[in-house]
Amino acid sequence: MNPNDLLQRIQDNKGILYKISNSYCRNAGDRDDLVQEMMYQLLRSAQRFDENQKFSTWMYRIALNVAISFYRKASRGGVTVALDAEAQFADDPVNEELEQRIEALQQFIRALNELDKALMILYLEERPYREIAEILGISETNVATKLSRIKGRLKQEFKTVNY
Numbered sequence: 001m002n003p004n005d006l007l008q009r010i011q012d013n014k015g016i017l018y019k020i021s022n023s024y025c026r027n028a029g030d031r032d033d034l035v036q037e038m039m040y041q042l043l044r045s046a047q048r049f050d051e052n053q054k055f056s057t058w059m060y061r062i063a064l065n066v067a068i069s070f071y072r073k074a075s076r077g078g079v080t081v082a083l084d085a086e087a088q089f090a091d092d093p094v095n096e097e098l099e100q101r102i103e104a105l106q107q108f109i110r111a112l113n114e115l116d117k118a119l120m121i122l123y124l125e126e127r128p129y130r131e132i133a134e135i136l137g138i139s140e141t142n143v144a145t146k147l148s149r150i151k152g153r154l155k156q157e158f159k160t161v162n163y
Contacts, residue, residue: 006046009055010039016059023109023121024067034070038063060122060135068114108157112150119146 001009017038021031041062049058109120115136122132133140 001046001049001051003043003046006043006049010042010059013056013059016056017063019125020060020063020067020121023117024071034067037070038066041066054131057131057134060127061137064118064121064135068118071114071117104158105154108154116146116150119143120150123147 017035018031020038021034025031025034042059045062049055109117112120118136119132122135127135129140129143132143136143138146
């Protein structure tokens with residue numbers, strides 16, 4: 001793939017990078033650093049892209065691997081890592097309850113291990129199980145099993161919080 005085509009495809013799919021970086025980093029500077037590292041790794045890995053593969057799947061795989069490495073470095077100290085609650089709501093009871101639910105969901109996802117966090121990002125993106133399996137390098141059955149377990153834990157978590 002020539003460099004111009006690669007840059008155009010990355011540009012067309014850049015939302016992937018921002019979604020992942022927002023899921024792994026709270027601090028805006030860390031998010032920018034992570035997106036820059038993802039871009040670097042995408043450009044570095046371009047020669048390994050298989051034209052028979054879906055570009056967004058390949059891009060997710062690389063971006064998630066970079067984010068997981070970034071997360072591991074951060075957990076050893078240095079970078080602030082977590083989901084960021086960016087939504088601003090008016091001061092009314094309905095929006096406050098919604099904000100509390102969103103924060104509870106974000107806290108739940110923050111507590112997941114790297115693989116489960118990546119799995120949830122892709123699931124919330126409504127990616128098909130086959131694509132999730134391909135991106136994460138696990139079987140579709142494993143995707144379904146892990147998601148079922150995560151949903152069960154999430155249901156329990158929300159039950160105890162009275163949502």
